[in-house]
Amino acid sequence: MVDYTPTEMMTVSASRALKNDDVCFVGIGMPSAACNLARLTHAPELTLIYESGTIGTKPDVLPLSIGDGELCETAVNTVPVPEMFRYWLQGGKISVGFLGAAQLDKYGNINTTVIGDYDDPKVRLPGGGGAPEIATSCGEVFLVMKQSKRGFVEKIDFVTSLGHGKGGDDRASYGVDTKGPSRLITDLCIMEPHPVGKHFIVTSIHPGVKREDIIENTGWAVEFADELAETPVPDAHELQVLRDLHARTAKAHEGQQ
Amino acid sequence: MVARFMSLKEAVASCIKDGDTVSMEGFTHLIPHAAGHEVIRQGIRDLTLIRMTPDMIYDQLIGAGCARKLVFSWGGNPGVGSLHRLRDAVQEGWPHKLEIEEHSHAAMANAYDAGAAGLPCAVFKGYRGAELPRVNKNIKFIECPFTGESLAAVPAIRPDVAVVHAQKANKKGDVLFEGIVGVQKEAVLAAKKSIITVEEIVDNFDDVPYNAVMLPNWAVTAIVEVPGGAHPSYAQGYYKRDNAFYKAWDKIANDRDSFTAWIDEHVMKGGPEDFAAKREANKG
Structure with missing residues (x-):
């Protein structure tokens, strides 16, 4: 069996969620590696x-930021930012939004704005950026x-981006007709x-992870599906491509560290 | 009125005054750092700074006490972490309290577009189920008069001055943007005045494709040649992002004293001519 880290397990599982014909709006950070791995494999x-x-x-290396020249040089086209948000995102042309978060609740509502009170924050986070409309305009959201208990909380401090709201049909009550968060991939499991x-339930556990590990690292009462799958391990090819991608990225940015 | 070629000092002094609303745009590319430094050197105060992605240059302007208010949609040091000067101003009120007006990218992109289009507000499908409308009175919802659909509305962005960096101007003062063009064209067209710093001034644009992003000279107020003027961000075709500096900034800005010392040394005692060497050092 091939050795892999929990982060590699998470990235590979996340990449598998994407299909060849998807049009995917890629969030900053963790999603970028998963999305490019998908493109470089299946x-x-x-x-x-x-x-x-x-x-x-089709970047050869992972971007340092969303504005890297590499992203533009390898793209079919680069459009002005207003066009991106108006025609392509709001216009409903994007099937999947791939997002990360600082805080998440069991309905997939996302906080990337503040920890603590908005007017007197404990920690001021970068803010929503594109996420509030990515979360509502893409066909579905991964x-x-x-x-961690800090990140997966019963109540998020600020609803930056809508998931399933208060659960049930609540999302639709805001005039949103897209599916919303349909999959949550972590380093321990898939929900x-x-x-x-519409609350998250664990449907697949990564090999070697115990139910208690998931419970201990989640701030809400975890629910497990009746039929729990075991997440397939990363195969040798996926791991090789992912490690090569990280190695190329490190080398390309080496002179700039 | 046709764009005038000026020194950076003259451009900032003649276009920006205390209390103005200023957009220095650049979507992680072509960020007008040299112009931002000139604003700090001239000690301009009480600015309302607008930018979708405020990063290092806004951190510097805020820490140097130039800003009264920040309008933004994502504030951070891209790929590195948070903006310590912005945080210190918001959380501790240093060097003074900073008012913030926070939006999403879609809202600001639409608001620039509305500003350029001469509309009073932007209407879009946004903020649905999001909490920002609770804390930002400039986010409202209106009903579509034809379908009844509820739509978000934000005021158009109409800055007093837009400040952007571009690759080239020709000798007539027409300006060419290439690569990730962000909201620069919209910001300039939405603003009353504009300052555009460029990597170089060329005789003509003979080799440029028909549909390139361009601003004709009569749509621009001031043009300044500042080679390397976007450093430490990058200018497609000229130089790469100086990532070492983005990382170094995290430490410099983390402490009020080291920040102030850096501003003294590199901004107050510096000038736009310092940027050319940075361009050479980051050629890729």
Whole structure:
């Protein structure tokens, strides 16, 4: 069996969620590696879009930021930012939004704004950026995030971006007709929303992870599906491609460290 | 009125005054750092700074006490972490309290577009189920008069001055942007005045494709040639992002004294001519 880290397990599982014909709006950070891994393995025609306006980008290395020249140079086209948000995102042309978060609740509502009170914050986070509209305008949303009690909380401090709201049909009550968070991939497991309540339930556990590990690293009462799957381990090819991607990225940015 | 070629000192002094609303744009590319430094050197105060992605240069302007208010949608040091001067101003009120007006990218992109289009507000499908409308009175919802659909509305962005960096101007003063063009064109067209720093001034644009992003000279107020003027961000075709500096900034800005010492040494005692060497050092 091939050795891999929990982060590699998470990235590979996240990449597998994407299909070859998806058009994916790529969030900053963790999603970027997963999306590019998908493109370099099972989904070569996957369209990746970054909010800087790059459509169909095929970066050889992971970008330092969403505005890297590499994203523009390898894209089918680069459009102005207003066009990106108006025609392509709001216009409903994007099938999947891939997002991370600082804080997440069991309904997939996301906080990337503040920890603590908005007017007197304990920690001021960068803010929503593109996420509030990515979360509502993309066909569905995949979330990728390392699991911890600090991040996976009963109540988030600020609703930056809508998930399933208060659960059930609440999301639709805001005039949102897209699916919302349909998968949450962590370093321990995969969760999917309950078909009726829309709260996340664990549907697949990564090999070697115990139920207690998931419970201990989650701030809400964890619910497990009746039929729990074991997440397939990363195969040798996926790991090789992912490690090569990270190695190329490190080398390319080496002179700039 | 046709764009005038000026020194950076003259451009900032003649276009920006205390209390103005200023957009220095650049979506992690072509960020007008040299112009921002000139604003700090001239000691301009009480600015309302607008930018979708305020990063290092806004951190510097805020820490140097130039800003009264910040309008933004994502504030951070991209790929590195947070902006310590912005945090210190918001959380501790240093060097003085900073008012913030926070939006999403979609809202600001639409607001620039509305500003350029001469509209009073932008209307879009946004902020649905999001909490920002609770804390930002400039986010409202209106009903579509035809369908009844509820739509978000934000005021158009109409800055007093837009400040951006571009690759080239020709000798007539027309300006060419390439690569990730962000909201620069919209910001300039939405503003009353504009300062554009460029990498170089060329005779003509003969080799440029028909649909390139350009601003004609009569749509621009001031043009300044500042080679390397976007450093430490990058200018497509000229130089790469100086990532070492982005990382170094995290330490410099983390402490009020080291920040102030850096501003004294590199901004107050510096000038736009310092940027050319940075361009050479980051050629890729």
